[in-house]
Amino acid sequence: MGVCTGLDAAYEWSAANAAGEDPIDSPEMQRRVWDRVIDNAERYNQPGVFTAFIGYEWTSGPGSNNLHRNVIFRDNADRTRQVVPFSAFDSDDPEDLWRYLADYEVRTGGRALAIPHNGNLSNGMMSMLETFDGEPFDAEYATARAGYEPLLEVTQSKGTGEAHPLLSPDDAFADFEIMDASNLIGTVPKTPEMLKTEYAREALKLGMAEEVRLGVNPFKFGMVGSTDNHNAIPSTREENWFGKIYYVEPSDHRKDGIFIESAVDPRFSIYDRDLGASGLAAVWATENTREAIWDAMKRREVYATSGTRLRVRVFAGWDFAESEVQLPDFAAEGYARGVPMGGDLRPGPEGASPRFMVRALRDPEGANLDRVQIIKGWVDGNGDLQERIYEVACADREIVDNACAGDVGSTVDIATATYTNDIGRGVLSGWWEDPDFDPSLRASYYVRVIQIPSPRWTAYDAPYFGVKMPEGTAITVRDRAFTSPIWYTP
Structure with a gap:
């Protein structure tokens, strides 16, 4: 059994973190390390060729519940050297991190944002509907969170946090790389009521409900993946x-092997085979520079993938014609007469419904595409949260009642860890008009693109090392992408 010999140290560090005790407590060391981070980023940053951001991870973990954030600065060394990172030893309250970011911007004239990650290991804390101290939200809190956290990581190696089968029982694709036994180091078991404030789809709906109450949406985030x-x-x-x-x-x-061994119950341990080869953050930026990429992240024109390098674009407007999705300049029309992923669709003409144009292109070295879906969430007239999945493009079959007629199939040969692209399509495009649109109700729409089945890393390991995977191990994967939402607000 492969167990990390450094896990005892990790538990001690986590305990010190929770107590606010820095085992090193050396401002001089902190400054030297931060200067080295800045120097490395500056050394390798080549505008137009390769972008290296200056940033760090804030590793808040109260009670071993994951509240980590990645802090990304828009700026160069001249501004970032004026501060040192705000760490979880300073505070594990996200509001204190946002105050640090606000102070940085005032002090330096720079810009910064934070990206929460791995909400699925937060035991309900990542998108909880109260402050860190247990007080109800107010508009000031919601404004700060939406302003400094415009993105959310929804997939990475420690699980995918887009949707959960218990929250979305009608979603046949919700059970994807789920890791939901416990918190980050397996000390507290997961309970069903924790799930609704851990997963992105539910948080998007909760955010719109909070907007009804406060006038501000605290969970107005785009979606990215990370390794x-x-x-x-x-x-x-x-x-x-x-x-x-x-x-x-x-x-x-x-x-x-065991990635993180629970000190409480082996059922809460995270095994190596549970980890996924995920994920990636894709950004639609105007150029390959710190400033342009950061600006695209801030406006949420980004999408997440579970590791595949497929491309996807979506635009929403009021007068797109079905034929326009095939235009060579479809993106130019999308920007001119609509909004891209991450945008706000303002109220349209009386009697009109939102129209969406979507195009997806497979990873040139990966599996074909199976389907393109639009996932709508909304707050109904009674204040209840609703969702529905509409399939807008299917490979080699028709759409019947907003769903693909049948499954795409599989070409995976488990014994040899191979597959072919004899099924699916390299390109899928779709035009869709919301048939259930109510102009008086808030709604969000995001696109999910799903590939055909292909071998998972566990399938490649088995023949290469001549081993048999334990029963129940996932052997195939249907990689996918999740775009940032487009919001409609009455």
Whole structure:
């Protein structure tokens, strides 16, 4: 059984973190390390060629519940050297982090944002409907959160946090790389009531409900993926996945190794085989520079993938014609007469319904596409949260009652860890008009693109190392992308 020998230290560090005790407590060391981070980012940043941001991870984990945020600065060394990172030893309250970011912007004239990640291991804390101190939200809190946290990580190696089968029982694709036994280090078991404030789809709906109450949506976020790897080999290829950390790198014992061993109950441990080769953040930026990419993240024109490099664009407007989705300049028309992912669709002409144009292109070295879906969430007239999935493009079959007629099938050969692209399509496009639109109700719409089945990294490990995966191990994967939503507000 492959167990990290450094886990005892990790538990001690977590306990110190929760108590607000820094085991090192050296401002001089903090400054030296931060200067080194800045120097490395400046050394490798090549505008127009390769962008390296200056940033760090704020690792709040109260009670071992994951509230981590990645802090990304828009700025260069001249501004970021004026501060040192605000750490979880300073405070594990997100509001204090936002105050630090506000102070940074006032002090330096710079810009910064924070990206929460791994809400699925927060035991309900990531999108809870109260402050860290247990007080009800107010408009000031909602404004700060929406302003400094315009993005949310919805997929990474420690699980995907887009949707959950218990929250979305009618979603056949909600059970994807789910990790929901406990919190980050397996100390407190997960309960069903925790789920609704951990997963992105539910948070999007809760945010609109809070907007009805407060006038501000605290959960108005775009969606990104990240590897969150700790071994400097951030591959997301299933056939070449080097794991999250050095002791999860390819080996014949990865099939039953333990990534994080629970000190409470082995059922709460995270096994190597539970980890996924995810994910990636895709950004529609005007150029490859810090400023342009940061600006695109701030306006939420981003999408997440579970590791695949497929491309997807979506625009919403009021007068798009069905034929326009095939235009060579479809994006130009989308920007001119509508809004992209992450945008706000303002009220349209009386009697009109929102129209969406979507185009998706497969990863050139990956699996074909199976389907394109639009996932709508809304707050109904009684204040209840609703959702519905509409399929707007299907490979090689028709759409009947907003759903693909049948499944795409599979070409995966488990024994050899191979597949073919004999099924599915390399490109899928769709035009869709909301048939259930009510102009008096808030709604959000995001696109999910799903690929055909392909071998998971566990399938590649088995023949390569000559091992048999434990019963119940996922062997195939249907990689996917999730776009940032487009919101409609009356």
